[in-house]
Amino acid sequence: MSKARLATAWLGGCSGCHMSFLDMDEWLFELADLADLVYSPIADVKVFPPDVDITLVEGAVANEDNVELAREIRANSKVVVSFGDCAVTGNVTAMRNPLGDPLGILEAVYVNAPDRNGVIPAEPGIVPPLLPQVQPLHKVIKVDAYLPGCPPPADRIQRAVEALLAGDPSRITGEDIRFG
Numbered sequence: 131m132s133k134a135r136l137a138t139a140w141l142g143g144c145s146g147c148h149m150s151f152l153d154m155d156e157w158l159f160e161l162a163d164l165a166d167l168v169y170s171p172i173a174d175v176k177v178f179p180p181d182v183d184i185t186l187v188e189g190a191v192a193n194e195d196n197v198e199l200a201r202e203i204r205a206n207s208k209v210v211v212s213f214g215d216c217a218v219t220g221n222v223t224a225m226r227n228p229l230g231d232p233l234g235i236l237e238a239v240y241v242n243a244p245d246r247n248g249v250i251p252a253e254p255g256i257v258p259p260l261l262p263q264v265q266p267l268h269k270v271i272k273v274d275a276y277l278p279g280c281p282p283p284a285d286r287i288q289r290a291v292e293a294l295l296a297g298d299p300s301r302i303t304g305e306d307i308r309f310g
């Protein structure tokens with residue numbers, strides 16, 4: 131039997147959701163028997179691959195690179211999971227939204243701050259332009275399931291991933307994951 135193809139992606143988040151994923155500890159060995167991790171910040175794959183069965187997406191959509199990756203994920207994944215509160219609601223990443231135009235924030239940090247050289251980093255291909263407002267993932271692409279928490283605890287991630295890999299949503303409680 132061929133293994134499932136699993137991916138995890140990191141958009142505008144702190145990586146805490148991925149740290150919680152790694153906290154599944156020994157179960158990661160069992161996961162390796164069930165699925166190939168075909169894309170992830172912990173696998174250092176550069177291009178999102180085709181034919182992915184399940185993708186966990188950490189983080190909100192904060193810049194143009196996030197939008198591009200989110201669309202690639204949607205086009206190449208059967209099941210997209212909004213993974214953690216930043217993806218589900220915007221959460222910490224969206225705390226800049228009430229401050230308005232992100233250019234004003236960048237000027238405050240890079241131009242007006244006394245320990246900077248007065249230049250907003252803007253090298254093409256290195257610093258992606260910020261979106262005017264941070265968005266939760268489902269505002270940008272269709273999301274199939276939501277795994278809330280900041281971060282979601284490892285045991286809940288395990289139960290949700292196990293059930294999704296088994297194709298058995300009845301094993302998932304409302305606390306673990308919600309379907310969109």
Ligand code: SF4
Binds near residue numbers: 144145214222223
């Ligand atoms: Fe970090 Fe919490 Fe956001 Fe996950 S949900 S990326 S742990 S701030």
